[in-house]
Each structure stands twice: as structure tokens, then as C-alpha cells.
Amino acid sequence: MEANKNYIVGVFEDEDVLLDAVTTVRNSGVKIHEVYSPFPVHGLETALGYKRSRLPIAAFFFGLTGTTLALTMQIWMLGFDWPMIIGGKNFVSLPPFIPVTFELTVLLAALGMVATFMIVSDMKPYKWPQQFDVRSTDDKHVMAIDLATNSGKTTDDLSSLLKKVGASEVNLKSFE
């Protein structure tokens, strides 16, 4: 198995303190592994320097796939495979195909987006997330710093830095 992964974990009480802390910590050259908060904190993703998600682009192409699939399916079924006269319309007439096309576009965009999100976030069945501090699901904000990616800094350095920027407690956490 891999060697233990060691993290230093800062616990914050207030989201405004957390936001300032994230900025200060990053400015001092420390790489933050991840921040967990019990509710969405506005501006956190900007402070963490996250890039914009490319999920909408994926959604667009899933949607486009749905559109194409729906139109191809209906044109092939009603126009070629089993032509039927419905309401005296042409075999291939666009307006009645639109509702199904719309629905399949939305369906594939939604399902595709969920699937992409799950895969990208590594959320799969029987996979348990690493919890740095269970209180991050209740009333505390948690900042995790990976010691391996911050080899220039000692544990004490990071610990005192976290204390300085307002962490109410600082813990060490190891995962196997």
C-alpha cells in the first residue's frame, strides 16, 4: 500500500475569518489541499484560485448528443423504418418531433452532467470520502494542507501560520 498521507488541519469558526485566512495562507506560498465548509461560502472558490468548472461545456455536448439522438431516432423510425401517417402530416415533419427532441436534450444533458460530476469528483459506490474533521458537516470550516506538497515548510511553521490567521484549533490527520 501507499505510504501514509499526512495533513495539517485548521478548524475555523467563522466564514469571513476563513476567507481572509485562505488568502493569507496562499499568499505565504502554502498550497491548500482543500477547504470544507458546512454551507456554500461566497467567494471561497475565487480565494482558493479554483479554475472555472468545465462542466457546462460537457453539458452542452451531452445536450447536443440528445438533440441528435432524438432527431435521428424519430426521423428513422417514423420516416424510414415504419412510416406512419399521423394527422395527415408528412412522414418526416419537424414540429411534432420538437417535444421529444427537447426532452431528450434535457435528459441527456442532465444525466450526462451528473455522471461527469460523479466521475470527476471520484464519487463511486462504496467509496468513502476522506473526512478531515466531521464537524465540517455541522458548524465548522476546515482547511486541510497536504504536508507532502508543502515540503519547504515544517509542521510547526504551518501550525503557527494557521493559528495566526485565526484557526481555533490545529490538528494533524493521517490517512492510510
Next chain:
Amino acid sequence: MAHHQTIVADEQYVYRTETRNKLFILLGVGVALFILGLILAMSGGGDHHGAEHGGGHAETVNTSKLVAGLQDGQQHDTETSSEEDQHEVPAGHHETTYWVKRLFTTLWMNNVFFAGLGIIGLFFIAIQYAAQAGWSAGVLRVPMAMANWIPIAGVLMLVLWFITGHDIFHWTHDYLYKEGATFDPIINKKAPFFFWPGSPGGFPIFYIFRMVLFFGMWYWFFIMIRRNMLAEDLDPSTSYWYKNRVVSTVFLIFFGVSSSIAAWDWVMSIDTHWFSTMFGWYVFASWWVTGLAMITLIVAYLKSAGYLKVVNENHLHDLGKFCFAFSIFWTYIWFGQFLLIYYANIPEESVYFIERITTSPYGWIFYTSLILNFVLPFLLLMTRDAKRQVSMLKVVCPIIIVGHWFDFYNMVTPGVMQLQGGLGFLEIGLSLVFLAVFLLVVLSSLAKHPLVGKNHPMLQESLHHHI
């Protein structure tokens, strides 16, 4: 990042002479085009307007059919694909000349279109108050300025009705209600809707009553809301906000009914035989998205002129989302109406679309309006960045406004002009005149009051708005 009250400085829009001059130039161009179009229409009758389409649009026009329709003369009864006017018009019945009819049509159409922009200004404010919306607190003065158009549109509508009503609304002809060859049982059944409590074919008391009532009530609600908004500037109390919530809610209930009936009265009753249960929503959807595009456009221009410091890209994003979402909403309503009529294929219903798809110039306008009102806004405003950029909004909003002008053109014109409908300098010129006067009114009212309601209880929330 600690929460704090941000002091919002007073901001005043300065209606500069350069801006006014630009609008007067627009007005001048409009008047010039209008007169040119009028002369062309007068001199050429219907024969010249094929050449007036301009910009190569005429290619898609079903020219032969158009010409055939025109050569069959100005009787306008026999050649129409419409159910309307198929009765024998009594001998000696006065038929208005082509150019007058065309002028009346475009006057009516433009007034309905621009009336919508004013009404939507009020509707937008009312929605924000009723929904207790915070994000929009900084932009509310723009729709407030737009709503100043309501009384002007109301007076114009009433005056225009008395001048143009008889030519535009088939149901005003009294011979439809008299026993004999010209009696129309369908329209006769609808007579109380127009003439009650008077006699059919007389003065449309109920119809005019509704027109006066709607504009009167809308204006009254607007005055109430505006009074509270302006009083709040001088007295930092939340009571005005609570008052406006109540007024807005009552207005929205009234508007839900009145906007639909207004659409039946002013637009749908032109095609008197025809009806669609979707129509009220359809006109509303068109008005609403045009109004949103106009609000967004004015906000975007104010922003790039250095005004509206409380507005940032997050607010533009919301306005952009409004334009994007309601372009799709319009398409949904439009398609909901179209699909049912297309599928049921009942002649008295489908004639409406047959007129609008197979004859010129309505055919190309029909498809153009779908591209301008759905395809382009949908694709151009889809991404997050597009909605947040002033430059993109300045491209898409005019597209939406022009697109819905076409939409209204196709709602109004075919019913009146039948095969002789024209789209040339006359229509374009008059629309520019309306646009210039509308903007003159809106911008001068914008300059009269502070540009931001600095005591709006939601303004702090709006400043911290982040999406």
C-alpha cells in the same frame, strides 16, 4: 471581508445635450424615412413595395402570389387565404386607400409594441417587490423610467383607436351584425365582448372601457409604486418597501388578467374569427422579453457611460439570464400555440399560420423572427461569460428587441393588410420615430430622480450579490 454597510453615494443621471442630440438625429432619420416611405406608398400604391424590402430579404418572398394578389385589385376579399372578409361588403362601403391603411397598421402595431415596453417597466418593478428580490435594488430606476411611457401609450392607443380602429378591426363594421347576406354569426356571437352594454355595431363601450380601465389602473399602480420609491430616497425607512410589496402584489393580480385581455383586445381581435387560448400569454411573453432586453440594454449603456456604480457583472449576469430564459419562454409559448394548431389542422385555426407562412412579406418575417428571438439569443447568451459582458449584451438585446418587433408585425399586419402588407421605409421610419420618442421620454425621466434608490432596504444585499 467582514460584513459592513457600504455607503452608497448619491448618483444622478445627467441627460446631456449630446445624448439628446443623438436621439433627435434618430428621430430625424425616422421622420425622413417615414415620409419617404409614405410618398412611395402613396405614389406606387401596392405595386412598389416589393422594391422597398431592401437588404435582399425579398428573395424569399413568394412574389408571384403577391403580385397575383395585387393584380386582382384592391377588393382584398376574394384573394385572401383568410376566413375574414369573405362576406360580400355592401355596395358603397367605403374602402380606405392602400397607403392610409398601411400607415394605420404600422401606427397601431408600433404603439402596441412600445406600450408593452412601458408596461413591462412597471411589471418588472412589481415582480422585484413581490418576490422581495435583493439583487435588482440597484437597477430599479431604469424600469421606473420606462414605465413613464404608460400614460403616453394609453393616450396614443385611445386616439389611434378612434382614428384607425375602423380600418384595423374588422369587427367594427356594423353590417356584420345586421340580418342579411353580410351577417356574420361567428362575430355576432362575440359582439357583447366589444359592444356590451350597447348594441352590436354601435360604439364598442365595453372595449373602450377596458382600454381606459387598463391604462388608468396601470398608471395608477405606477404612480403609487413610484411615489413610495421616491419617498424612500428622502426618508430611510423600510415602510415604503413594505407598502410597495402590497401594491405590487395587487398590481400583479390585476396585470395577470388585464395583460391577457389587452392582448385579445388590441391584437387578437384584429383576426376576429380566429382565436387562440394561448394568445394572452403569447403577447405577454413577447412584451416581457422585449422589456427585459430594453432594461438590460439601458443598464448596459449606463454602465459603460460610467453610471450605476452599484451594478457589477453579477447584476448584468442576472439581467442576461432573464433575457436568455424568457427568450426560451417566448419560444415555448410560441411553439405551444403553433404545434397544437399545426397538429389539429382545423381550417379556421390553421388559416392564421397559413397566412403568415405562405404569403409575403410575412413568410420570411415568420422565420426571421424565430431566428432572432430564439436561435440567436439561445446560442449567444448560453455561456456565463456572455451574460456578464456589457459588449455581448449590447449585441443580443437589440437582436431581441428587433426580433420581437417582427413578431408584433406578424401578429398585427396580416389581419389588416392581407396580401398587401408591406415592410419598407414607412414601417422602419415610424418605428425609429417611436423608438426615439420613447428613449427621449425614458432618459429625461431617468434624469429627474436619483439613479439609485440609496435607501432601498435590499441595496446592501444587492451590493454583495455574487453569483
